Amino acid sequence: MKPEIILKILHKDARNNITVFHRSQTARGALSHTAGVTLNYHEPYYEGWAPSLAMQEEFISMSDLMLIEKHLTAEQWGSQSLGGTIYRLKEAQ
Known part of the structure; x- marks a missing residue:
C-alpha cells in the first residue's frame, strides 16, 4: 500500500x-514468534447496525510503516512475550 494512501x-x-x-514463545520450550503490522480504520458504512464490522483492519508491511x-x-x-506499538497521526501544530 502506498504511504500517501x-x-x-x-486522517x-x-x-x-x-x-x-508481537507474540513470542507460546508454550514452555517452544521456539515460536508471531509478528505483524495492521492498519486499523473505522468503516462508517457499518456504523449503528453492525458494530463488529465498524472497525476494519488490513495488513501492511513494516517498510510501508517506516516510510x-x-x-x-x-x-x-x-x-x-505479548505486546507492540500503536501508531497514530501527530497532532497538527
Missing part, C-alpha cells in the same frame, strides 16, 4: 491507527 486513511478518523504486534513513521506518534503496550 495510508496517511489519507489515518479520515481519529480512531484510525496502525498496530505493530511514514515521522508523521506518527508511538505508544508501547504489553510485554516482551
Whole structure:
C-alpha cells in the first residue's frame, strides 16, 4: 500500500491507527514468534447496525510503516512475550 494512501486513511478518523504486534514463545520450550503490522480504520458504512464490522483492519508491511513513521506518534503496550506499538497521526501544530 502506498504511504500517501495510508496517511489519507489515518486522517479520515481519529480512531484510525496502525498496530505493530508481537507474540513470542507460546508454550514452555517452544521456539515460536508471531509478528505483524495492521492498519486499523473505522468503516462508517457499518456504523449503528453492525458494530463488529465498524472497525476494519488490513495488513501492511513494516517498510510501508517506516516510510511514514515521522508523521506518527508511538505508544508501547504489553510485554516482551505479548505486546507492540500503536501508531497514530501527530497532532497538527
